[in-house]
Amino acid sequence: MQNVKDILIGKIGKKGKITFAEFMSTALYHPEYGYYNTNTKRVGKHGDYYTSPTVHAVFGELIAKQLEEMWSIMGKGVFTVVEMGANAGWLCYDIMRCIMKEFQQLYEQIQYIIVESNSYATEKQRLLLNPLGLAEEKVSWHTYTKSGFSFDSIQGCFLANEFIDALPVHRYTVKKGIFNEIFIGYNGVNFCEIENEVFLQTFSNYLKENFIHLEENQRFEINFDAAIWLKHVAEKLTKGFIITIDYGDTADRIYGGNYKEGTLRCYYKHTVNQDYHERPGQQDITAHVDFTHMMKAGEEADLHVTGFTKQGHYLIALGILERLNKTGNDVNTILKAKNLFHPEGMGDIFKILIQHKNIENPRLSGFRPLSSVNLEA
DSSP, rough: OOOHHHHHHHHHHHHHHHEHHHHHHHHHHOTTGGGSSSSSOOBSSSSSBEEEEEEEOOOOOOOOHHHHHHHHHTSSSOOOEEEEOOSSHHHEEEEEEHHHHHHHHHHHHHEEEEEEEEOOHHHHHHHHHHHGGOOSEEEEEEEETTTTSSOOEEEEEEEEOGGGGGOEEEEEEEETEEEEEEEEEEEESSEEEEEEEEEOOHHHHHHHHTTOOOOHHHHHHHHTTTHHHHHHHHHEEEEEEEEEEEEOOHHHHHHHHTTTOOOEEEETTTEEEEOTTTSTTTTTTOOOOHHHHHHHHHHHTOEEEEEEEEEEHHHHHTTTHHHHHOOOOOOHHHHHHHHHHHIIIEEEEETEEEEEESHHHHHHHHSSOOGSOOOOO
């Protein structure tokens, strides 16, 4: 029976070596055996990691509140939400449940698109959403490839929660002032690294445009697909916002010496490892998002920065503490939810970038100073 490892060995056999981006893409997105396309549980207690929507429903409720604010700023017309890769569907579930309950006018205007390549996940999402009793055709499913999206132009909001970090990255290193790309080969027993000097203009442009300076022997990753995705988003979004929620930072912090071995990480059964070549198709592979690159690539596609901050700041400014106050001091609920905004939990490492198109200087509550927020929980 064929598996991802066999497929990768076959590709290397034909080419001699492959980029790490091709290795990562095959391991994660092979249509039959890739990590994101199999019928295995990835998120939650019995999976490999947790995401914000699986920590507590208040996360989705606050995103719903954010969408309502965006909808109001845009004039309260037809509003389409496009969620990239919904996993089990909990974020969509919590958003739509909250909108049905608290924002009835928005519910009448909203359409929700889930972009999903995994047929198993799509079925699970449908089963999860069924009990909500959503109006027919409120939620639909579409796909995304490097050629673009399978739906027509929309106005509303693209929502990418932990999507960009899993796009394939190229890996590089610096040796005696020369930049080498790290390829993957196979020595008959194990996958191995092969280095070759980089001559690509796109690579040089990336370093120059993002003011990246690197140290000797430093390893690092570049996510070129993030800009491609933003370009496709800009082509489909006639007016609205893009919310990107992910772990990462600005270029100066990612490439400034804090990560001498790069930010690439693997997640397997709630453990973190750097065994990138092990268990292809069975573990998640991610890299920190370079938000400086996201902002610059967005501007080139006419997507302007609305705001950028830590997840903790954003959720507190949106009102997570007030919502927790209404739980009746349920200790378990508060402890779970605090992981979303506590600096030692998801609060600092996760960042929120919101961009907008064809909207004049929008101001969103999630970016207001915390001095204006009631901080008592």
